Amino acid sequence: MSTTNTVPKLLAQVKHVVLVLSGKGGVGKSSVTTQVALTLSLKGYNVGVLDIDLTGPSLPRMFGAETKQVHQSANGWVPVSIYHDDKSPFGSISLMSLGLLISDRGSSIVWRGPKKTAMIRQFMSDVAWTSGNSSEMLDYLIIDTPPGTSDEHIAIAEELRYATALDGAIIVTTPQQVATADVRKEINFCKKVNFDILGVVENMSGFICPHCADCTDIFLRGGGKALSSSLDLKFLGEIPIDPTFVEMIELQKSSESSLLDQYQNSKLYPIVSQIVDEILNKDGK
Ligand SMILES: Nc1ncnc2c1ncn2[C@@H]1O[C@H](COP(=O)(O)OP(=O)(O)OP(=O)(O)O)[C@@H](O)[C@H]1O
Numbered sequence: 001m002s003t004t005n006t007v008p009k010l011l012a013q014v015k016h017v018v019l020v021l022s023g024k025g026g027v028g029k030s031s032v033t034t035q036v037a038l039t040l041s042l043k044g045y046n047v048g049v050l051d052i053d054l055t056g057p058s059l060p061r062m063f064g065a066e067t068k069q070v071h072q073s074a075n076g077w078v079p080v081s082i083y084h085d086d087k088s089p090f091g092s093i094s095l096m097s098l099g100l101l102i103s104d105r106g107s108s109i110v111w112r113g114p115k116k117t118a119m120i121r122q123f124m125s126d127v128a129w130t131s132g133n134s135s136e137m138l139d140y141l142i143i144d145t146p147p148g149t150s151d152e153h154i155a156i157a158e159e160l161r162y163a164t165a166l167d168g169a170i171i172v173t174t175p176q177q178v179a180t181a182d183v184r185k186e187i188n189f190c191k192k193v194n195f196d197i198l199g200v201v202e203n204m205s206g207f208i209c210p211h212c213a214d215c216t217d218i219f220l221r222g223g224g225k226a227l228s229s230s231l232d233l234k235f236l237g238e239i240p241i242d243p244t245f246v247e248m249i250e251l252q253k254s255s256e257s258s259l260l261d262q263y264q265n266s267k268l269y270p271i272v273s274q275i276v277d278e279i280l281n282k283d284g285k
């Protein structure tokens, strides 16, 4: 862990850092991370995505990058470029994940705490986070974490302790998880390690029918909003289940248009766009 009160050098290349957390697994934390990154890019921001879920890294699959490689340069690890086009109005997206470093990508990783801590320290100090191929600073670094509060969370909290670029954390929950102790535990963790909470996102909130485009409430909606107001947190918004999003992710490699283009035309983009605007306006600016 950083023993001095300094920020890892390469993190100084990042203007804003946002963490994505959830109390339980499977609530869509990685999907939210992916959508926030795509949305920021569509709004013109250069984005880096760091996957610190070391036991189950799912972001390479989300971005269709499972076969891509991280390269070593004189400045450090060069993250995988997901999107970069100087001529487009969209920002670049680059990705760093343990899933892009290990050779046996199908196997799960069983590491003890100290090894995980060392890996996260390396992610924080050795990744050359610049936008695309240029030396421009990254606007946003979105960090996807494992569910719950684990060694990875403690390690990242230690690494980010003095990072002034840290905007805070987004808590992802679902209508079924909202009332559980796990969500409160996650919120308490943030308070303990001084992570500002940017707000709560309720994912899988209703279902967008692929046939009629109607949104049906399968589970009771509105719990995220109620939880936020009872804990005096900002409610960022509700994201419904959209089966076309899963299709978009699964079929992106065989599709003629890029994930970014497909997402821009999806029903989820305007919804997540509003959530991202709330994050961008975190200080009401
Ligand atoms: N709003 C949504 N609409 C459609 N599918 C979704 C939505 N949110 C999540 N999913 C799907 O649900 C599954 C679980 O989501 P995801 O992997 O993002 O969850 P997670 O919380 O990151 O899980 P883990 O605990 O493994 O980290 C994925 O297949 C994802 O595509």
Ligand code: SF4
Residues within 6 Å of the ligand: 209, 210, 211, 212, 213, 214, 216
């Ligand atoms: S929501 Fe209604 S229209 Fe759409 S598939 Fe279901 S039943 Fe059919």
